[in-house]
Amino acid sequence: MPQIGPVSRRNRPAKPALSQESIVDVALALMDADGLDGVTMRRVAQKLDTGPASLYVYVQNRDDLLRLVFDRVAGEVVLPADEPDGDWREQLVTLIEDAINILARHQDVATLALGDIPTGPNALGLTNAMVMLLSKSGVSRLATGWAVDLLALYITSAGMEAAMPVRQPTTDETANAFQLNTREIFGTASVERYPYIRDLSEELTSGTDAQRRRWMIQVLLNGILATAPEL
Amino acid sequence: MPQIGPVSRRNRPAKPALSQESIVDVALALMDADGLDGVTMRRVAQKLDTGPASLYVYVQNRDDLLRLVFDRVAGEVVLPADEPDGDWREQLVTLIEDAINILARHQDVATLALGDIPTGPNALGLTNAMVMLLSKSGVSRLATGWAVDLLALYITSAGMEAAMPVRQPTTDETANAFQLNTREIFGTASVERYPYIRDLSEELTSGTDAQRRRWMIQVLLNGILATAPEL
């Protein structure tokens, strides 16, 4: 006599154990594949062979799940060792670039950081590392505090820009004005209405992402070193 | 004999004429009141006394509508006159602060700019003005081009931070760790795991938004003036 339950289960991939970790894993996979809109409670549940209601045992709600996804990605960043002799500036640049590259690899994850300051354990670890490195820079304590905020802002912004998928022009050829890519926009901008853009259209879009980013990070660090904060 | 239609209509506020402009107006009002999630096609339609399907005559879809809302807000920024004698730096600082303040007044609008670079007419006007002012700064054409990108990134990031409503702690007292405000997080961070944060918790959260923003803008401008870009 066949045991329907066990047998049919043996035929499909082992049902993953339900846990906060597995839920976050699945949510991140959906995020990478289909972006933020692809992460729905129902789809996550389906991939875990259960119903959406079951997720609420491990996660407060969708926003909570997204925060957990963000912190999981933040955990991918390799933090610098706390060695007093290191070149703080080089290490900080590496840390920032590393963080941006990781956000760039995970579609839409950077967006999660904007709109509510991430405070998961891994995000705190990142902040802690930035404070450590800046504390060796010689700038004031106040400058260090404010600089951390500014650098975090930049990391998430740059991560978002980098993680933007190059949108395929839809099947219908007449992409509307809003969907053109930046280069085309600047190149064809009305000379009368936007003369300065038109004149600088080449420079506005030149350089690789990496080149632009390297420059921006240097701008931030040079600016931080050169600007005393006042209360 | 009562004319039901006209009479009942005379009793309620005049039905606003349907147009792209009126739709964008209503969407922005909903945005200000209830944030991004409050802007649904159905709610916009309802406020205009019609059904959601009718909106699609004037707007391609919800994303398109949101882009229009962003550009409408971008139009609130007062652009500097093109006078060759002006103090470019002072004017640029004013422009940036003005833009941030306007974004700060419209909940969630800044989020719309991240994830797809705004290219509506008013956003282009803003970019054009920034290029104009920077072209008087003496930095290279390339630095001007990249600086515009960096400043735009900062404006939207700062706008988002500023437009974040201070979330009321929910009725149930036990706000979970993620919902605590930043000050509390940094102040109570584990000394073992995040010693640098704990040591600097005061500075990380000190100063008013305006003070921090003023410093950040100076950091950006000082950095831009001091850093030569390389291709």
Place this chain on the structure above:
DNA sequence: ACCTGAACACCGTTCAAGT
């Protein structure tokens, strides 16, 4: 050309009921 009702294919979240 503009507008509509109704439908389609989804959502997040709750909750009583089960184990």
Place this chain on the structure above:
DNA sequence: ACCTGAACACCGTTCAAGT
């Protein structure tokens, strides 16, 4: 304690049908 089915109250978008 964990899990579930079913329901509630919504979504964006399409489309045939009307004017």
